[in-house]
Amino acid sequence: MKDLHTHTTFSDGKNTPEEMVQAAIRAGLTEYGISDHGYTPFDESYCMPQSRYGEYRAALAGLREKYKGQISLRLGMEQDFYSVPAPQGLDYVIGSVHYLRCGDAFVPVDEDAAILRGAVSRYFGGDPYALCEQYFDTVSRVVEKTGARIIGHFDLVAKFNQQSPWFDEQHPRYRAAWQKAMRALVPSGAAFEVNWGARNRGLRTVPYLTDEMQAYLTALGGRMLPSSDAHRAADVGKFG
Ligand SMILES: [Zn+2]
Numbered sequence: 429m430k431d432l433h434t435h436t437t438f439s440d441g442k443n444t445p446e447e448m449v450q451a452a453i454r455a456g457l458t459e460y461g462i463s464d465h466g467y468t469p470f471d472e473s474y475c476m477p478q479s480r481y482g483e484y485r486a487a488l489a490g491l492r493e494k495y496k497g498q499i500s501l502r503l504g505m506e507q508d509f510y511s512v513p514a515p516q517g518l519d520y521v522i523g524s525v526h527y528l529r530c531g532d533a534f535v536p537v538d539e540d541a542a543i544l545r546g547a548v549s550r551y552f553g554g555d556p557y558a559l560c561e562q563y564f565d566t567v568s569r570v571v572e573k574t575g576a577r578i579i580g581h582f583d584l585v586a587k588f589n590q591q592s593p594w595f596d597e598q599h600p601r602y603r604a605a606w607q608k609a610m611r612a613l614v615p616s617g618a619a620f621e622v623n624w625g626a627r628n629r630g631l632r633t634v635p636y637l638t639d640e641m642q643a644y645l646t647a648l649g650g651r652m653l654p655s656s657d658a659h660r661a662a663d664v665g666k667f668g
């Protein structure tokens with residue numbers, strides 16, 4: 429079993445890389461990846477400064493050596509669509525969209541529902557589906573932009589929709605938007621995460637990639653990869 433989407437104190441995780449590796453071993457994983465957030469200059473609150481990229485690589489290489497008989501450790505990075513380019517020497521990149529570009533502003537899609545409601549009225553003329561269409565249009569280009577082999581939390585835009593609904597996930601325009609993005613991404617060969625991060629944090633009862641999305645992806649011949657998106661040791665390997 430493997431878990432390739434996790435965060436440490438190099439970005440917004442609570443535990444050190446070594447604590448996370450030890451948790452992965454305890455969870456019985458055979459392959460484990462750390463994927464801290466690449467740098468976004470317009471929001472430094474959650475990501476790794478570029479000045480630490482060298483230290484990050486060295487720390488993970490050291491742990492890979494130290495624990496090599498116990499687990500296969502991979503060096504990854506979660507790149508936002510708007511992150512600066514990733515450093516050389518990574519094993520893989522996860523490509524994710526955490527922001528909408530609205531004029532000069534970068535609106536976070538995963539911070540809280542009020543921000544999204546505000547953005548709908550301020551930038552999208554009160555039309556939540558227009559916001560969703562822009563989100564999925566950006567997602568449809570995330571592999572091309574970041575070089576990702578894994579597509580992070582494809583439907584992150586719906587993060588708060590279960591607790592605080594602001595649009596209808598059955599609406600034909602929402603469905604058309606995600607289906608179009610999925611069709612654009614499948615030929616890249618990148619795997620779509622089945623990401624349990626919001627479930628693990630009690631925000632949703634379902635993973636990213638709803639059942640309906642998983643069925644559509646399977647019909648298109650796309651690949652899926654479960655991940656925890658753990659931000660603390662207790663959540664490593666927690667999916668399904
Ligand atoms: Zn993310």
Ligand SMILES: [Zn+2]
Pocket residue numbers: 433434435506657
């Ligand atoms: Zn993440």
